[in-house]
Amino acid sequence: xxxxxxGFTPPPYPHDRLGPLAATAARVEGGCVDVxxxxxxxxxxxxxVEALRDAARAAMGYPPSVGTLALREAxxxxxxxxxxxxxxxxxxxxxxGTKEVVASLPRLLGLRDPTRDTxxxxxxxxxxxxxxxxxxxxxxxxxxxxxxxRLDIDAIADADARRALVxxxxxxxxxxxxxxxxxxxxxxVDWARARGVVVASDECYTELAWTPAGDxxxxxxxxxxxxxxxxxxxxxxxxxxxxxxxxxxxxxxxxLVRYLGEVRxxxxxxxxxxxxxxxxxxxxxxxxxxxxRARYRARRDRALPALRRAGLVHRGGDATFxxxxxxxxxxxxxxxxADGWALAARLAARGLLVAPGELYGDPRHVRVALTVTDDRLxxxxxxxxxxxxxxxxx
Numbered sequence: 001x002x003x004x005x006x007g008f009t010p011p012p013y014p015h016d017r018l019g020p021l022a023a024t025a026a027r028v029e030g031g032c033v034d035v036x037x038x039x040x041x042x043x044x045x046x047x048x049v050e051a052l053r054d055a056a057r058a059a060m061g062y063p064p065s066v067g068t069l070a071l072r073e074a075x076x077x078x079x080x081x082x083x084x085x086x087x088x089x090x091x092x093x094x095x096x097g098t099k100e101v102v103a104s105l106p107r108l109l110g111l112r113d114p115t116r117d118t119x120x121x122x123x124x125x126x127x128x129x130x131x132x133x134x135x136x137x138x139x140x141x142x143x144x145x146x147x148x149x150r151l152d153i154d155a156i157a158d159a160d161a162r163r164a165l166v167x168x169x170x171x172x173x174x175x176x177x178x179x180x181x182x183x184x185x186x187x188x189v190d191w192a193r194a195r196g197v198v199v200a201s202d203e204c205y206t207e208l209a210w211t212p213a214g215d216x217x218x219x220x221x222x223x224x225x226x227x228x229x230x231x232x233x234x235x236x237x238x239x240x241x242x243x244x245x246x247x248x249x250x251x252x253x254x255x256l257v258r259y260l261g262e263v264r265x266x267x268x269x270x271x272x273x274x275x276x277x278x279x280x281x282x283x284x285x286x287x288x289x290x291x292x293r294a295r296y297r298a299r300r301d302r303a304l305p306a307l308r309r310a311g312l313v314h315r316g317g318d319a320t321f322x323x324x325x326x327x328x329x330x331x332x333x334x335x336x337x338a339d340g341w342a343l344a345a346r347l348a349a350r351g352l353l354v355a356p357g358e359l360y361g362d363p364r365h366v367r368v369a370l371t372v373t374d375d376r377l378x379x380x381x382x383x384x385x386x387x388x389x390x391x392x393x394x
């Protein structure tokens with residue numbers, strides 16, 4: 001039997017490409033301060049740990065793939081309480097974290113509607129949006145962003161719009177920290193509904209946003225436009241420091257959610273019962289989220305002025321714990337010498353490992369994740385603000 005052609009070869013995982021930079025940073029006295037990956041370092045809330053412990057004693061049976069009623073009610077209650085949108089618990093299912101949804105959703109939606117073959121996603125974004133399309137054998141088409149790092153919906157070609165299966169949104173955004181107004185979200189959803197395109201909105205950072213004045217910003221969701229043709233995904237990884245427990249939820253259009261729930265049953269996609277109990281406790285409690293938001297805000301307020309003194313500026317938005325950095329005197333719109341890998345190398349020489357923006361679709365910046373302890377952040381800022389710490393490119 002003759003094979004029709006070469007099969008899929010996975011590209012290097014983005015952060016695996018940082019090995020040489022990590023080795024450089026590790027040689028600095030005091031070791032590497034790794035701000036390249038947004039891995040939580042703060043404590044998992046007591047209310048979560050207690051629920052996890054108590055539920056573990058009765059976890060001998062298979063958990064429901066779609067999620068316990070208690071978990072789905074807690075998630076729906078959180079959406080109503082925090083975003084002011086009523087969601088039927090029947091239009092909510094649990095998931096094993098949200099990265100697996102980002103990676104698998106195009107494939108599942110493509111099985112449902114094989115007449116469309118294109119996934120639209122932000123041109124500067126989390127790389128799994130593109131990879132999910134590729135894993136499904138679909139076309140991955142990046143959508144340009146405007147000067148505020150928001151989707152420029154008018155830039156989508158008519159031919160791509162006609163073939164589009166799903167449009168990914170991500171606000172607040174990784175890596176740029178950009179947020180979107182309700183009006184902008186409504187325009188995006190209206191565009192998609194008029195063309196029969198499913199909107200998939202990754203809203204994992206919606207609790208970690210601030211106004212320009214530094215006050216907590218109320219969560220936004222595309223569900224405010226109604227559920228028709230909309231799916232949202234939410235995660236407990238960052239707002240509740242539960243990345244290691246792998247729990248999130250999908251909500252929105254009840255027909256789409258039920259379809260995904262049935263397919264996921266067949267695939268055996270189940271969140272362990274103790275984790276579901278812990279997730280229900282997390283969605284029902286706002287106090288620990290307020291505390292975590294304050295931690296990230298304090299780190300952000302500490303980092304930004306120190307980085308400015310080092311000649312580095314944040315050119316992204318006011319949300320998330322990510323900083324989108326470039327040299328202060330570089331014209332990132334026009335200067336071909338604005339090279340994120342070169343900046344990352346200069347920072348690695350001072351013991352700081354950052355993520356070059358090319359991993360996210362923009363080679364001109366680097367991303368810094370403020371998911372480090374306060375003492376390691378202090379060490380990192382001391383390194384970059386010491387005389388000659390971040391020499392300018394020659």
